[in-house]
Amino acid sequence: MRYSGLKVITEGLFGNKGWTPAWRDPAPKAEYDVIIIGGGGHGLSTAYYLAKNHGITNIAVLEKGYLGSGNIGRNTTIVRANYFLPGNSEFYSHSMKLWEGLESDLNYNVMHSQRGLINLFHSDGQRDAFVRRGNAMINQGDDAILLDRDGVREHLPYLDFDNTRFPIYGGLLHPRGGSARHDAVAWGYARGADQRGVDLIQNCEVNGIDIENGVVRGVQTTRGAIRAKKVGIVVAGRSSQVAAMAGMRLPIESHVLQAFVTEGLKPVINHVISFGMGHFYISQSDKGGLVFGGDLDFYASYASRGNLPMVEHVMEAGMTLMPMIGRAKVLRSWGGIMDMSPDGSPVIDKTHVDGLFIDCGWNYGGFKAVPASGWCMAHLMATGEPHEVAAKFRLDRFATGHLLDEEGTGSQHNLH
Amino acid sequence: MRLTCPLCGDRDRREFYYYGAEDYLHRPAEGAPLADLDNYLHLRDNPAGVTKDLWYHEAGCSQWLLVTRNTVTHEISGVELVAGRKA
Numbered sequence: 001m002r003y004s005g006l007k008v009i010t011e012g013l014f015g016n017k018g019w020t021p022a023w024r025d026p027a028p029k030a031e032y033d034v035i036i037i038g039g040g041g042h043g044l045s046t047a048y049y050l051a052k053n054h055g056i057t058n059i060a061v062l063e064k065g066y067l068g069s070g071n072i073g074r075n076t077t078i079v080r081a082n083y084f085l086p087g088n089s090e091f092y093s094h095s096m097k098l099w100e101g102l103e104s105d106l107n108y109n110v111m112h113s114q115r116g117l118i119n120l121f122h123s124d125g126q127r128d129a130f131v132r133r134g135n136a137m138i139n140q141g142d143d144a145i146l147l148d149r150d151g152v153r154e155h156l157p158y159l160d161f162d163n164t165r166f167p168i169y170g171g172l173l174h175p176r177g178g179s180a181r182h183d184a185v186a187w188g189y190a191r192g193a194d195q196r197g198v199d200l201i202q203n204c205e206v207n208g209i210d211i212e213n214g215v216v217r218g219v220q221t222t223r224g225a226i227r228a229k230k231v232g233i234v235v236a237g238r239s240s241q242v243a244a245m246a247g248m249r250l251p252i253e254s255h256v257l258q259a260f261v262t263e264g265l266k267p268v269i270n271h272v273i274s275f276g277m278g279h280f281y282i283s284q285s286d287k288g289g290l291v292f293g294g295d296l297d298f299y300a301s302y303a304s305r306g307n308l309p310m311v312e313h314v315m316e317a318g319m320t321l322m323p324m325i326g327r328a329k330v331l332r333s334w335g336g337i338m339d340m341s342p343d344g345s346p347v348i349d350k351t352h353v354d355g356l357f358i359d360c361g362w363n364y365g366g367f368k369a370v371p372a373s374g375w376c377m378a379h380l381m382a383t384g385e386p387h388e389v390a391a392k393f394r395l396d397r398f399a400t401g402h403l404l405d406e407e408g409t410g411s412q413h414n415l416h
Numbered sequence: 417m418r419l420t421c422p423l424c425g426d427r428d429r430r431e432f433y434y435y436g437a438e439d440y441l442h443r444p445a446e447g448a449p450l451a452d453l454d455n456y457l458h459l460r461d462n463p464a465g466v467t468k469d470l471w472y473h474e475a476g477c478s479q480w481l482l483v484t485r486n487t488v489t490h491e492i493s494g495v496e497l498v499a500g501r502k503a
Binding site for chain 2: 240298411
């Protein structure tokens with residue numbers, strides 16, 4: 001079924017009886033050409049682009065819970081292309097271009113809103129770093145505008161400009177940055193993949209990967225064995241467990257990252273804003289809630305909930321930056337499990353097993369990467385060659401020293 | 417979360433700096449193959465369950481601690497001093 005404004009109106013006039021489920025609920029077949037382990041944003045977009053770009057439609061996406069039940073439904077929905085290093089810069093630029101055409105491509109409203117992202121800086125050194133980053137973004141063909149203090153004040157008059165400890169020197173405005181409706185991204189890709197014949201199989205946990213003579217043959221699941229010629233592991237925070245089924249030890253440590261949302265308010269924050277001194281970022285959802293977050297809890301964790309010290313820190317950072325939000329009531333907080341890599345950059349690569357591929361290490365920047373990650377993983381799985389914008393996301397780069405350490409913080413997993 | 421430091425007693429998590437898995441205690445000998453260094457610096461077991469990791473009592477006794485901890489429940493089952501322990 002094609003969605004349109006006309007369809008909404010006609011369905012509204014006739015009791016909304018004509019809507020059909022957005023995707024089927026098939027039982028797993030005995031064999032597929034491709035199995036994608038993980039029905040989150042990256043797994044669903046991989047399946048979608050395998051079908052759309054490469055004509056491979058005999059695909060199953062295996063999800064242990066329900067579709068989109070992991071980080072795609074737990075993030076702070078920021079979409080940006082403001083990376084600096086060659087390797088990252090072209091990848092996120094590609095992703096931004098896919099975002100800009102995503103709704104018409106998927107025939108699904110993902111509520112992508114290019115409301116502008118402003119990264120604030122609070123010292124001369126930080127300003128220099130942001131000038132350099134902005135130039136890298138412009139060289140990549142994306143957009144960046146350096147704002148001085150008065151320029152920031154024009155956009156964000158409600159910030160505490162008089163803060164003596166963290167004075168606002170200015171900000172880097174990325175006009176094409178913004179946000180999107182996170183669940184809708186998963187649902188849109190799921191529907192698009194299903195329409196092209198992909199089987200989306202929920203409540204199907206993989207508990208073994210079958211390998212014969214170095215070649216992948218399929219997977220064992222809670223719904224029986226399923227054979228496949230190619231298997232992709234796209235499971236974010238659980239990457240280490242699934243990869244261990246194929247005898248791999250990954251450069252990944254899983255950490256919990258918390259996020260928060262307030263009660264719905266009238267429009268107050270029009271941009272996505274990040275605070276350069278407290279690692280605090282905030283935007284307002286279309287429903288009115290202020291959506292914000294900060295750093296990891298800093299210790300390895302698989303609990304989808306965090307601890308109070310980071311709650312306190314995030315609230316302090318928010319109040320320091322924009323005291324006006326102090327009257328808003330926090331409705332919910334939650335945690336997601338981040339696959340932290342030792343350089344802060346992801347992996348999209350083959351493995352030592354023929355036909356087994358892995359897409360992981362998204363740290364806490366996976367949401368904006370969903371379109372390009374699927375695009376590049378699909379390209380790799382279909383052609384056997386890395387896509388040109390993801391060619392540096394190699395699994396062996398840690399061993400060879402070709403790190404992509406965007407923040408320059410070294411090889412400790414929780415510092416990225 | 418609270419950690420019971422062997423020297424300082426039951427203390428707030430905010431007094432401690434987290435360094436990562438205990439792999440950091442097993443530094444390869446000088447001249448070891450590069451694969452060993454990769455293993456030591458980057459690769460992790462990353463268990464969903466009981467793990468051992470390193471915490472530094474930054475705002476306390478400045479000791480490095482080896483903590484046995486469950487990554488799913490956040491339960492802490494042991495804290496020992498790194499200094500002087502039998503390897």
